[in-house]
Amino acid sequence: MAIRERMSGNEAIAEAMRQVDPDVMGAFPITPSTEIPEYFSEFMANGEVSTQFVPVESEHSAMSVCIGASAAGARAVTATSSCGLAYMWELLYVAASSRLPITMVVSNRALTGPISIGNDHSDSMGARDSGWMQIYAEDNQEVYDNFLQAILITEATRLPIMVCQDGFITSHGVSNIQLIEDEKVKEFVGEYEPEQYLLNHDRPLAVGPYGTAPYYMEVKRQQAQAMKDSMPVILEVAEKFRQMTGRSYGFFEEYMMEDAEVAVVVIGSSAGTGKEAVNRLRAEGRKVGLIKLRVFRPFPRIPLAEAMCRVRAVAVMDKAESFSNSGGPLFNESRSALYDLPGRPYAINYIYGLGGRDITVDDFYEIYRDLFIIADTNDPGDVYRYIGVRDSRYEEGGFDHRSEE
Amino acid sequence: MAYSLKRELEKPERLAGGHRLCAGCGAGIAVRGVLRALDEGDRAVVGNATGCLEVSSFIYPNTAYYDSYIHSAFENAGATMAGVEAAYNVLKKKGKVQDTYKFITFGGDGGTYDIGLQSLSGAMERGHDMVYVCYDNEAYMNTGIQRSSSTPQFANATTSPAGSVIPGKPQNKKNLTEIMAAHNIPYAAQTTFLNDFRDLHEKAHKAIYTEGPCFLNVLAPCPRGWRYEAEDLAEICRLAVDTCVWPLYEIEAGEWRLTYEPRRKLPVEEFLSKQGRFRHMFRKGSEWMILKTQEYVDEQWEKLLQKCE
Numbered sequence: 001m002a003i004r005e006r007m008s009g010n011e012a013i014a015e016a017m018r019q020v021d022p023d024v025m026g027a028f029p030i031t032p033s034t035e036i037p038e039y040f041s042e043f044m045a046n047g048e049v050s051t052q053f054v055p056v057e058s059e060h061s062a063m064s065v066c067i068g069a070s071a072a073g074a075r076a077v078t079a080t081s082s083c084g085l086a087y088m089w090e091l092l093y094v095a096a097s098s099r100l101p102i103t104m105v106v107s108n109r110a111l112t113g114p115i116s117i118g119n120d121h122s123d124s125m126g127a128r129d130s131g132w133m134q135i136y137a138e139d140n141q142e143v144y145d146n147f148l149q150a151i152l153i154t155e156a157t158r159l160p161i162m163v164c165q166d167g168f169i170t171s172h173g174v175s176n177i178q179l180i181e182d183e184k185v186k187e188f189v190g191e192y193e194p195e196q197y198l199l200n201h202d203r204p205l206a207v208g209p210y211g212t213a214p215y216y217m218e219v220k221r222q223q224a225q226a227m228k229d230s231m232p233v234i235l236e237v238a239e240k241f242r243q244m245t246g247r248s249y250g251f252f253e254e255y256m257m258e259d260a261e262v263a264v265v266v267i268g269s270s271a272g273t274g275k276e277a278v279n280r281l282r283a284e285g286r287k288v289g290l291i292k293l294r295v296f297r298p299f300p301r302i303p304l305a306e307a308m309c310r311v312r313a314v315a316v317m318d319k320a321e322s323f324s325n326s327g328g329p330l331f332n333e334s335r336s337a338l339y340d341l342p343g344r345p346y347a348i349n350y351i352y353g354l355g356g357r358d359i360t361v362d363d364f365y366e367i368y369r370d371l372f373i374i375a376d377t378n379d380p381g382d383v384y385r386y387i388g389v390r391d392s393r394y395e396e397g398g399f400d401h402r403s404e405e
Numbered sequence: 406m407a408y409s410l411k412r413e414l415e416k417p418e419r420l421a422g423g424h425r426l427c428a429g430c431g432a433g434i435a436v437r438g439v440l441r442a443l444d445e446g447d448r449a450v451v452g453n454a455t456g457c458l459e460v461s462s463f464i465y466p467n468t469a470y471y472d473s474y475i476h477s478a479f480e481n482a483g484a485t486m487a488g489v490e491a492a493y494n495v496l497k498k499k500g501k502v503q504d505t506y507k508f509i510t511f512g513g514d515g516g517t518y519d520i521g522l523q524s525l526s527g528a529m530e531r532g533h534d535m536v537y538v539c540y541d542n543e544a545y546m547n548t549g550i551q552r553s554s555s556t557p558q559f560a561n562a563t564t565s566p567a568g569s570v571i572p573g574k575p576q577n578k579k580n581l582t583e584i585m586a587a588h589n590i591p592y593a594a595q596t597t598f599l600n601d602f603r604d605l606h607e608k609a610h611k612a613i614y615t616e617g618p619c620f621l622n623v624l625a626p627c628p629r630g631w632r633y634e635a636e637d638l639a640e641i642c643r644l645a646v647d648t649c650v651w652p653l654y655e656i657e658a659g660e661w662r663l664t665y666e667p668r669r670k671l672p673v674e675e676f677l678s679k680q681g682r683f684r685h686m687f688r689k690g691s692e693w694m695i696l697k698t699q700e701y702v703d704e705q706w707e708k709l710l711q712k713c714e
Contacts, residue, residue, distance in 0.1 A: 026488060057530075058524075
């Protein structure tokens with residue numbers, strides 16, 4: 001029987017970590033992920049885990065400890081946010097290219113400039129090309145479930161993995177959750193038995209070579225292949241998880257997409273707000289749908305494009321700016337994925353929710369309204385837009401097609 | 406059993422020949438010397454900060470190390486080895502690892518005095534059972550002889566060139582060994598290559614077999630940066646010690662002890678004049694630089710003697 005509880009995303013993660021009982025955790029506090037090592041330290045203090053907790057002096061060292069531990073043959077975990085993740089940046093590439101399975105929770109928070117503790121995805125999106133897998137969650141149940149699956153995914157693919165949740169919204173918001181019994185979790189994740197590791201009696205190992213031009217590119221190609229090959233692994237682990245819990249996961253969730261004419265693609269907790277807008281619009285007879293992307297790395301290019309192709313216009317939502325002058329990262333990859341498909345929909349981008357800015361059901365109403373206008377007029381206007389922002393140049397909105405009308 | 410270099414050299418090598426360090430480089434000698442201090446049969450994981458040593462000893466697909474080895478980045482050799490050590494503790498407890506392992510990590514002065522100081526300090530403070538060895542060649546040699554906080558005053562480096570207005574590096578060398586001692590770690594020592602390597606060997610053995618975090622600072626000259634002939638390496642080390650530019654001492658459980666006292670303390674010129682990086686100090690009108698260096702060395706030596714009383 002599942003255990004019914006009420007807890008925050010951070011507490012749920014700490015609980016999952018207690019159940020997994022990893023070998024090594026290296027962590028440094030940063031809002032809003034701080035509670036994870038705090039809760040975990042309590043478990044340590046009370047002898048509930050056998051983990052070696054390494055309370056490092058920085059996130060840079062947290063990732064370095066995980067790299068050393070994972071290379072040595074240990075199951076290694078950490079948690080961070082925002083500037084902490086940015087500080088790890090160099091080591092993210094080291095971990096990924098050394099093919100070290102490491103599970104890192106990211107309680108997503110804006111990057112500094114100006115300093116903000118509010119939620120957005122600029123931290124993990126900034127690390128999107130580092131060779132780490134990335135899985136996002138809508139709520140505390142999903143982040144708990146994703147963490148447990150991540151352990152198996154990272155060990156099967158030997159690609160490190162980020163388990164992302166929205167800072168404060170999910171990390172601190174308390175809601176109902178179903179926990180899995182300890183024994184079942186332990187059986188699910190099993191023992192970590194690496195093939196090669198530093199402390200292997202029979203075969204010493206050297207990690208982290210100087211890669212000269214005749215070899216470097218092959219390493220990158222192999223990482224890219226591993227990312228490609230991780231697609232079926234994610235689904236296999238999800239199936240194993242469904243058999244244990246009855247809860248189903250894929251690359252993304254389709255909400256009211258069967259007969260939808262327009263749709264929104266969104267990552268994380270804002271999907272909940274979007275779904276509420278979908279419910280209300282459906283009650284008004286409007287055929288709207290929503291796609292919640294769970295797996296961003298690997299990017300599920302083909303299945304996502306096929307799902308988007310069933311509507312006439314789609315709004316891709318980015319909780320991160322990339323200052324590219326052509327929209328956010330999710331938009332660019334999603335729109336690019338559509339290119340080869342016949343009958344592709346119009347695709348526009350909304351940058352939203354930066355630095356903890358709320359997105360409301362009314363905002364989604366506005367987005368769906370815009371999508372219907374685009375579908376009906378066959379005119380997408382400026383595809384790179386903001387929602388929920390003040391801008392002195394316009395009445396509302398940022399780079400907004402409406403001002404050009 | 407008394408130390409015998411001959412016997413030590415009969416032990417199986419842990420650093421293979423054929424690595425690509427320069428002739429006359431101190432780094433490889435430091436690594437060989439330290440790893441020789443491991444008891445036969447004991448296993449080690451060798452760590453390394455990015456630097457000359459790393460890019461010359463582990464070029465894919467060849468490694469010069471018989472033991473397991475890990476390099477991760479420039480500034481995190483301390484934390485990376487801390488992770489390995491943490492993994493060992495838990496895996497040993499769980500019965501997944503049977504062997505006894507020692508953890509020894511190497512960094513140059515760039516990776517140790519400067520960019521990696523935080524990571525090193527953290528690892529020492531947390532008490533990991535490991536040895537951090539700095540091979541100190543007093544500048545960023547791998548990138549082409551830029552000044553570091555370990556570069557001594559007046560040395561000519563590519564980011565502190567001896568010009569007509571500024572005569573080499575303006576600042577004095579940071580005293581890292583004392584910074585490490587201030588962490589109250591069980592063992593810290595300064596050494597270099599002298600005579601039969603006994604000093605290096607005994608300190609390395611102590612560092613490896615003292616439980617807890619230990620630190621070795623090994624003066625490891627660089628022929629490219631210091632501008633000396635490869636065959637003069639041993640002579641330069643001896644002069645560094647006999648001029649008291651690089652005193653040999655150790656701090657064991659808080660007790661400071663000189664491990665070598667020069668029979669006759671030589672003037673600093675003898676050390677400086679052998680190296681191209683100090684050449685400008687011997688031009689007419691530069692005498693004040695030598696005087697200032699002598700004053701500084703004397704002052705530091707006196708302070709050290711007081712600590713070792």
